[in-house]
Amino acid sequence: MKNSKGTLYGIGVGPGEAELITYKAVRTIEDCDLIVLPAESKDTCYSYQIVEQVYPAVREKEILCMPFPMIKDEKKLKIAHEKIYSAIANELKQEHHVGFLTIGDPSVYSTYLYMHTRAKEAGFEARMVSGVPSFCAVAARLGISLGEGTEEIHIIPASYDIAETLSYKGTRVYMKSGKKLKELIEALRSDHRTVDCEVCGVANCGMENEQVYHSLEELEGAKDYLTTIIVKQKSREHSYRFFENRACKYFPCHGGVPEFNCLFCYCPLYAMEHCPGAPEFKEKNGRRLKICTNCNFPHKPGNYDQIIELLKTPHDSE
Numbered sequence: 001m002k003n004s005k006g007t008l009y010g011i012g013v014g015p016g017e018a019e020l021i022t023y024k025a026v027r028t029i030e031d032c033d034l035i036v037l038p039a040e041s042k043d044t045c046y047s048y049q050i051v052e053q054v055y056p057a058v059r060e061k062e063i064l065c066m067p068f069p070m071i072k073d074e075k076k077l078k079i080a081h082e083k084i085y086s087a088i089a090n091e092l093k094q095e096h097h098v099g100f101l102t103i104g105d106p107s108v109y110s111t112y113l114y115m116h117t118r119a120k121e122a123g124f125e126a127r128m129v130s131g132v133p134s135f136c137a138v139a140a141r142l143g144i145s146l147g148e149g150t151e152e153i154h155i156i157p158a159s160y161d162i163a164e165t166l167s168y169k170g171t172r173v174y175m176k177s178g179k180k181l182k183e184l185i186e187a188l189r190s191d192h193r194t195v196d197c198e199v200c201g202v203a204n205c206g207m208e209n210e211q212v213y214h215s216l217e218e219l220e221g222a223k224d225y226l227t228t229i230i231v232k233q234k235s236r237e238h239s240y241r242f243f244e245n246r247a248c249k250y251f252p253c254h255g256g257v258p259e260f261n262c263l264f265c266y267c268p269l270y271a272m273e274h275c276p277g278a279p280e281f282k283e284k285n286g287r288r289l290k291i292c293t294n295c296n297f298p299h300k301p302g303n304y305d306q307i308i309e310l311l312k313t314p315h316d317s318e
Contacts, residue, residue: 012131
């Protein structure tokens with residue numbers, strides 16, 4: 001049996017771009033008697049600013065600002081959540097329809113879920129209005145897929161232990177990475193598996209201050225809290241052509257190669273005087289020596305086929 005006719009709505013307003021808010025979200029907001037914002041004010045609430053662009057009449061709605069503390073102390077969190085829920089429950093008891101705005105989708109790491117659970121347990125009607133998830137909008141902005149075929153997709157909150165995620169296969173999405181951005185970048189840079197991944201991200205996706213990052217190096221300049229990072233495992237069609245040994249004490253033995261191939265550690269073209277690399281020649285004790293210190297030809301993945309063809313063809317050596 002329901003406690004009252006009042007209904008609590010968790011309304012997802014999308015990632016930031018006003019055009020991505022759904023018609024259903026706007027219609028639900030219109031029908032609500034009270035709008036709850038998980039922020040100190042309307043001016044500091046991302047979700048409210050999105051709604052205001054497509055539904056200016058929200059300014060006439062009764063607004064209740066209830067900031068959620070960003071702390072890990074479970075006791076303090078419980079007290080804060082109970083206070084916020086108590087204010088919402090009072091409205092529901094009066095048979096008011098309450099809309100709780102949340103950026104993205106209310107089912108994905110949303111503060112709304114705390115209220116949803118309590119309202120349901122108390123016997124109130126609680127519903128969620130789906131919104132475009134931030135990671136989907138980010139993938140679209142970057143023009144990449146999150147998953148194809150049998151690829152796995154892992155959605156990871158910023159509070160998660162980053163080290164545990166580095167071995168995940170497929171695509172990793174790190175949400176709201178701003179606070180742990182430096183730690184995340186350092187972990188990705190130090191992990192040898194990152195070389196087989198594409199790393200990119202978007203901060204404030206769809207907003208006026210949006211920033212797009214196409215590499216790990218570019219992400220070093222990101223600072224915004226609403227930064228979503230995507231780490232996507234590359235599909236290497238001919239994996240047998242590539243091997244990287246970061247455990248080697250000499251790695252990388254040559255510089256200037258983004259993807260360093262250790263497959264030809266000892267160059268098979270060393271005995272070839274006129275090889276396609278960039279060797280130097282020096283005379284010592286009457287002998288002509290081939291010096292390959294500054295040559296990285298055999299370590300570039302794209303040169304595999306050329307090296308194999310040269311090995312198939314007989315050459316005079318000196």
